[in-house]
Amino acid sequence: MDFTFSELQQELRAQARDWARDRYPLERAQEVVLSGEGWDDSTWGELAELGWLGVSVPEEQGGAGLSFLEEAVLYEELGYALYSGPFLVTLAALPALAPDEQPGIAAGEARWSIELDGFVPELSRVDSVVTRDGAVRAVGETLATMDLTRPLGRLERDGAWPIPGTIDLPRLHVALALEAVGVAQRALDLGVEYAKGREQFGKPIGIYQAVSHQLANTFVDVELSRSLAYWAAWSVAVGEEQAPIAAAAAKAHASEAAVAACERSIQVHGGIGFSWEHPLHLFYKRAQWIQVFAGSPAKQRATVAAALFL
Amino acid sequence: MDLRDTPEEARFRDEARAWLEANIPRELQGYRGNETRFAELGRAWSRRLYEAGYAGLTWPKEYGGGGAPYSFQAIFLEEAASAEAPQHIGVIGLGMAGPTIIAHGTKAQKKRYLAKILSAEEIWCQGFSEPGAGSDLAGVRTRADLEGDRFVVNGQKVWSSYAHLADWCILVTRSDPDSQRHDGLTYLAVDMHAPGVEVRPLRQITGHAEFNEIFLTDVEVPVENVLGEIGGGWQVAMTTLLHERGTLGFALTGALEVAVGRLVALAKERGAGEDVRDRIAREWIELQAVKHTNYRALSQLIKTGIPGPEGSVAKLVWSESNQRLTKLALELLGVEGQLMGDGAYWQYQQLRSRGNTIEAGTSEILRNIIAERVLGLPRSR
Numbered sequence: 001m002d003f004t005f006s007e008l009q010q011e012l013r014a015q016a017r018d019w020a021r022d023r024y025p026l027e028r029a030q031e032v033v034l035s036g037e038g039w040d041d042s043t044w045g046e047l048a049e050l051g052w053l054g055v056s057v058p059e060e061q062g063g064a065g066l067s068f069l070e071e072a073v074l075y076e077e078l079g080y081a082l083y084s085g086p087f088l089v090t091l092a093a094l095p096a097l098a099p100d101e102q103p104g105i106a107a108g109e110a111r112w113s114i115e116l117d118g119f120v121p122e123l124s125r126v127d128s129v130v131t132r133d134g135a136v137r138a139v140g141e142t143l144a145t146m147d148l149t150r151p152l153g154r155l156e157r158d159g160a161w162p163i164p165g166t167i168d169l170p171r172l173h174v175a176l177a178l179e180a181v182g183v184a185q186r187a188l189d190l191g192v193e194y195a196k197g198r199e200q201f202g203k204p205i206g207i208y209q210a211v212s213h214q215l216a217n218t219f220v221d222v223e224l225s226r227s228l229a230y231w232a233a234w235s236v237a238v239g240e241e242q243a244p245i246a247a248a249a250a251k252a253h254a255s256e257a258a259v260a261a262c263e264r265s266i267q268v269h270g271g272i273g274f275s276w277e278h279p280l281h282l283f284y285k286r287a288q289w290i291q292v293f294a295g296s297p298a299k300q301r302a303t304v305a306a307a308l309f310l
Numbered sequence: 311m312d313l314r315d316t317p318e319e320a321r322f323r324d325e326a327r328a329w330l331e332a333n334i335p336r337e338l339q340g341y342r343g344n345e346t347r348f349a350e351l352g353r354a355w356s357r358r359l360y361e362a363g364y365a366g367l368t369w370p371k372e373y374g375g376g377g378a379p380y381s382f383q384a385i386f387l388e389e390a391a392s393a394e395a396p397q398h399i400g401v402i403g404l405g406m407a408g409p410t411i412i413a414h415g416t417k418a419q420k421k422r423y424l425a426k427i428l429s430a431e432e433i434w435c436q437g438f439s440e441p442g443a444g445s446d447l448a449g450v451r452t453r454a455d456l457e458g459d460r461f462v463v464n465g466q467k468v469w470s471s472y473a474h475l476a477d478w479c480i481l482v483t484r485s486d487p488d489s490q491r492h493d494g495l496t497y498l499a500v501d502m503h504a505p506g507v508e509v510r511p512l513r514q515i516t517g518h519a520e521f522n523e524i525f526l527t528d529v530e531v532p533v534e535n536v537l538g539e540i541g542g543g544w545q546v547a548m549t550t551l552l553h554e555r556g557t558l559g560f561a562l563t564g565a566l567e568v569a570v571g572r573l574v575a576l577a578k579e580r581g582a583g584e585d586v587r588d589r590i591a592r593e594w595i596e597l598q599a600v601k602h603t604n605y606r607a608l609s610q611l612i613k614t615g616i617p618g619p620e621g622s623v624a625k626l627v628w629s630e631s632n633q634r635l636t637k638l639a640l641e642l643l644g645v646e647g648q649l650m651g652d653g654a655y656w657q658y659q660q661l662r663s664r665g666n667t668i669e670a671g672t673s674e675i676l677r678n679i680i681a682e683r684v685l686g687l688p689r690s691r
Contacts, residue, residue, distance in 0.1 A: 001319060001381055002312050003602070003609040009311075069311060192685050207688045209674075212681035219680050223623050224599035231602045234311050249595040301591035302584075308574050308594055309587060 003230070008066075009073055012055075016077035019050065029082040030279045033148050039084040039125060044108050047087060054106025057094070061102035068171065072233040075175045079182025082282055084149035086122040088179060089113040092172045093130040096165035113138065114167050115155060116294055123153025130167060134160035147289035149282065170247035172294050174236050177229040177250035180290045183283050184225060184254070184261035188218045190280060191265035198270075211268055218261045225254035245307050252300035258287035313605065315385070323385050326364070330393040333358055338396040342565075342662075344520055349475050352399040356430030359398050365428040366404060373412065373424040384560045384608055391564020402472055403427035403434035407480045407499075409553040414497075414538040414546050423478070423499065435476035435502070437467040437524055438547065445675050447482065447547065448491040452526065454483035454498060456533070456540070461485065461498065463506075463529040469669070473509045473522035476502045481526075482547050485540055495543030499535045506530075516661045551671070559604040559624035566597050566628055566635075569659070573639055576656075580642050593635045600627050619684045626676045629666035636660035 005013070023046065032040045047053050056071045057063020064070070071091060078087055090105060093112035097105075104110035111126040120129050124142045128135050140155040192215055195206030205211050232246035240246075262284035266273035273280050291297065315323055335355055338348060359365045367383045369375020376382070398404055408427045411419055426432040443449035452465025463483060473479065479500045486494030500507070506529040511519035538546040570593055577586055603620050610618040639656040640647040650657055667673040681687045 001315060001605060001609065002613075003605045004613055005311060188685075192687065195687060204688050206681070207690050209678070209681075209690050212685075212687045212690065213674075213677045215685055215687065216677040216680040219619075219685060220623050220627060223603055223620050224596070224627065227602035227606055227620070228595070228599045230311070230606070231313065231598070234313055238312075246598070249598055253595050253599060298588060301588050301595070304591040304594060305587040308590065309578060309582065 005069070005073065009070055012070055013073045013077060015050065016052075016074055016081075019046070020077065020081035020083075024081050024083060026082070026279055029084065030282065033082075033084050033282055037125075038148050038151065039086075039122075041085075041125070043083075043085055044111070047085075048106070048108025051106075052087070053090065053108055054102070056091070057102045057106045058099075061099050062106040063102065064106075068174075068237040069233055072174065072178050072230070072237075075178035076182040076185075076229075079179035079286075080186045082149065082183075082186070082279070082286065086111050086113055086125045088175055089121050090126065092167065092175060093128075095168040095171060096130045096163050097135075098164050101163075114172075116167065118154065119152040119293075120155055121150050121152055121293070123155070124151070129155060130163065131155070131157075131160065132166070135163045136160045145289075147282075147285040149286055150289055169294065170232075170244045171236050173247035173251040173300070174229065174232045176290050176294060177225070177232060177247070177254040180251075180254035180258035180287060181222065181226050181229050183287050183290070184218065184222045184258040187258070187261040187265040187280065187283050187287075188215065188222055191215050191218065191268040194265075194269050205268070214264045214268060218257075218264050221257035221260060225250070225257040228253050245304055248295075248300040248303040251295065252297040252304070255287065255291040256297050259284070259291055262287050319381055319385060322382055323389060326386050326389045327393070329362055329364075330389060330395055333362070334393060334395050340394040341396050343518060344399070344472055344475065345518070346474060349399070352396065353430050353433075355396055356399045360429045365398055365400075365430075366408065366424075369408065369412065369424070369428070373420055374428045375424075380608055380612055384604070387560035388564045391561055392568060394568060398430065399472075399475070400427050400430050400433050402436050402476075402480075403432070403478075406436060406550045406553055407434040407478070410480065410497075410537060410546060410550045411499075413549045416534075418534070419499070419537065432477040433472055433475050434478045434480065435470045435473040435522075435524075436550075437470055437473075437479045437481035437500070438550075439469045440466060441468055445672055448495075448544070450482050450484055450495060452481070452483045453487065454485045454496055454531070455487075456485065459533050461496070461531045461533065461536075463498070463500065463526045463531055465526050467524040467526070468512070468521075470509075470522045470524050471520050473502070473524050474511060474519075478502060479524065480537070480550065482543055485543075489541075492544040494541055495547070496540050497537045497543035497546040498531050499537060500526075500529065500531050504529050504531070515664060516658055559600075559607070559621070559628075562624060562628040563597065563601045563604055566600070566631060569632065569635055570594055570597050572655075573635055576639055576642055582642075586638070586642065589638055590635075593631060593638070596627065596631050600624055600631070603627075619680075622676065622680050622684060625670060626673055626680075629663075629673065632659075632666050633663045636663045 051064050052074050054063030055066050059065035090112045092114050113120050113122050113126040113129050115129055115131040123138055123140055126138045129138050140153050142151050142153040145151040195211055196204055198205050228250040232250035235243040235246040266280055272278050363376055366375035367378045371377040411423055454461040454463045479502055481498045481500045483496050485496035506527040508525040510523045512521045513519045603623055607620040636659045640660050682689055
């Protein structure tokens with residue numbers, strides 16, 4: 001049994017961290033989200049150049065030919081960075097598409113999204129959409145959404161073209177769970193940093209157990225969610241039989257953990273955590289988005305229960 | 311990353327499973343207590359574990375251990391838990407006294423004590439907590455006064471499981487009467503049959519007596535029974551506590567897995583609505599989360615030799631999960647859950663679970679440890 005990431009996977013994680021630190025620090029993430037489009041399409045070329053868009057695309061289709069585990073590392077790190085852009089939804093479309101659609105994705109020339117429950121995330125930022133009836137052009141109305149990083153849209157259909165597959169839901173559940181782990185970790189880090197520096201009654205507030213135990217609870221939640229998400233990612237990567245259940249478990253746990261992590265962090269920050277100026281609300285809204293998209297925690301637990309009560 | 315057993319691990323797991331199946335004494339299957347009436351059976355069972363090589367799997371071979379990798383220990387604990395095997399009667403020796411002796415003991419001490427822990431010839435108990443020193447171990451007041459080549463020990467210890475059966479005790483004492491807090495403590499191996507040692511059982515919330523008080527009156531302990539340095543007992547005690555919460559995680563999740571399985575069976579039998587199914591799914595997910603957190607911690611330990619921060623999570627989460635799920639079981643049983651006597655499995659488990667967040671580090675102390683040592687927040691005391 002080996003539950004550690006390979007050297008290559010760890011290098012990829014370090015690369016993603018470095019990129020976020022140098023090219024996408026929190027101030028930029030915040031600025032981008034609050035600007036007109038809500039994302040900076042120049043980052044897309046950077047992601048393509050780094051090889052991240054085609055990380056799991058076969059080499060003969062212009063990708064890196066790596067596994068879902070490498071992709072997994074990126075979901076977590078981009079969640080931590082609060083990256084705004086159709087990375088997750090483009091990669092979510094991939095398993096449904098024919099090989100000849102893949103080189104364009106890996107090269108950063110084609111952006112995709114998926115339609116689930118009548119909604120298309122980041123509709124205005126992509127070219128095409130995977131739906132239940134095949135692929136369609138990304139035309140429609142973008143709605144005002146709570147999470148500014150990932151607006152939802154509604155399609156105006158004008159004819160679909162056939163694609164070989166459908167949306168791989170377990171894979172999507174794991175991607176969202178991993179992103180939630182990244183969000184929760186960032187909310188925790190921000191809370192810890194603040195609790196160390198902010199003084200009241202002459203002492204840093206992190207000395208008070210009413211504060212520190214909230215952060216300890218978040219640490220526990222994050223570690224548990226991370227374990228579930230990695231287990232589920234590995235299960236999906238190797239096609240284990242329990243993959244759909246593991247993915248449902250990870251999505252339910254990690255998305256709730258991310259919401260709770262943000263809520264506790266806002267509380268630890270006090271008034272500043274409640275302000276528009278502080279980036280925490282952006283993480284909080286992303287966490288809530290993840291929680292309900294592609295099946296709420298209750299729905300995921302119903303999947304788990306169905307397997308337990310066979 | 312590959313969560314499957316390696317071929318060697320798989321072979322070891324199969325062998326262990328078959329051995330457990332064939333050897334667990336039926337009278338003790340599922341039994342977690344330490345009552346005197348089962349002591350002889352328990353000793354015999356422990357001796358069989360030892361003879362089959364399953365006691366002290368990861369201990370160095372020179373001390374009678376198996377010299378096996380940590381993963382084998384984890385596998386055995388998992389299999390033993392799922393087979394509902396009784397514990398080795400020397401759990402305190404195996405899990406706490408032994409590793410402490412391996413870390414701090416002299417050559418002579420290792421030779422004297424270790425093999426007999428494995429073979430269950432000698433049972434150990436722990437003398438740490440006192441009426442005035444619970445979570446705050448540095449408040450220990452049991453005195454050990456050096457007189458010539460022996461210490462004379464006087465004081466009282468509490469919450470000591472297995473003391474009524476034990477031959478030896480790992481005892482934290484204050485050897486310097488003028489010392490404060492962490493200084494001036496000495497860690498002793500005390501013969502429980504020595505004159506002046508008196509053990510009184512403590513009846514707990516379940517009605518059973520798993521724990522004891524130990525009264526020490528002018529007990530003479532030779533200086534060669536000091537573990538570590540005279541006055542250096544705090545560091546030795548920390549080693550013991552580190553091991554208390556070490557690979558224990560796998561035994562805990564193994565037991566939790568059995569409990570979740572029983573809960574599902576109970577819910578099926580009683581008919582479960584959406585709400586109950588949702589709550590049970592929550593517990594199952596939590597179980598998978600702790601279990602895989604243990605795997606991550608183990609992999610980290612095997613790869614780097616340094617335990618990662620994941621390890622501090624298992625006991626905290628397990629204890630709260632066990633409390634929630636035993637309460638849920640009682641809720642499903644309704645008024646029947648008030649009946650005691652034979653077969654009152656959940657009734658006993660539910661009451662016993664209240665101790666889980668107190669023993670081996672209260673949840674409050676564990677959260678302090680996470681806050682201070684993992685997150686780096688300032689110390690609260």
